[in-house]
Amino acid sequence: MLKLSGGSMMSIEKFIRASDIAIINYLGRRNPSITDNENYFYFNRGSALTVVAHLDTVRKAGKVELINDNGVLSNKNGILGADDRAGIFLLSKAFKMDCNILVTNYEETGGKGVSKFVKDYPEACSGTKFFIELDRQGIDNYVTYTELPTSYKLILETLDFKEEYGSFSDITILSGHYLVPSINIGVGYYNQHTAKEYLDLQDLARAGRNLKLLLRTKWQHEKITKALDYDSYGYEFDDSYGYEFDDVLYDELDLYGITDDFQKIKDKIINSDKLRRLIESEILNLVT
Ligand SMILES: [Zn+2]
16 A cells, blocks of 8 residues: 655545545644544644544445546545545645644544543643634635624634524534634535545535634634533434545645735725724734
């Protein structure tokens, strides 16, 4: 089996094809601050923001044969697994950004990896004030499973994120444990958990731009008082298996070639009445 290397030429295709074990080995080589080498890989980088994604997929065993139809990726043999390898791919880029990184396993089977993380190391993310998860279908959207402070909602609205509603994900457990806000944002996959799953590479690139935007925003860091009840969600156990992937290198998606017009967004925020009032009271501002 080909090993994932830590080089800069790792393509989204490679992250999608990789077995869980290959991803685990890749993360291990990046020297996590805390890991049990299976359920969680936490990279504490001294930030107040922690970005989260899960390495497991609901894909069945079997060879992945990728089809790239005009920038839309799918798997000829069924479930693509961009949920959540798209998130893992973006996290691999986040090593260049100002954030802590948490990769979990077994999200698809009820958040077992993240549950073990908070049990084994209940204080590990005590410096985190906001969790941002990369594990959502679509693009330019977010869901929250907790109370979200009004100022956060206003910022997200101004940044053109649309609020949607979704079921359980890992941040449900993290927000409940630490009582800090969290959001899960769209990373460009669609029809996840079905044979019709696909990943739009333009949307993936835009998700990279969205992540940068969120990490460059100065949040006021409010606490929350409670997380939503997630006990009522039920999950079917659906194992995923490793498989081999071939050694084809694709050009890396150019997340950093996209023009990030931060000044334009900053102007827009300053021109928003509601946000201006908040900014004037020095509750928040956008860092560029
Ligand atoms: Zn997922």
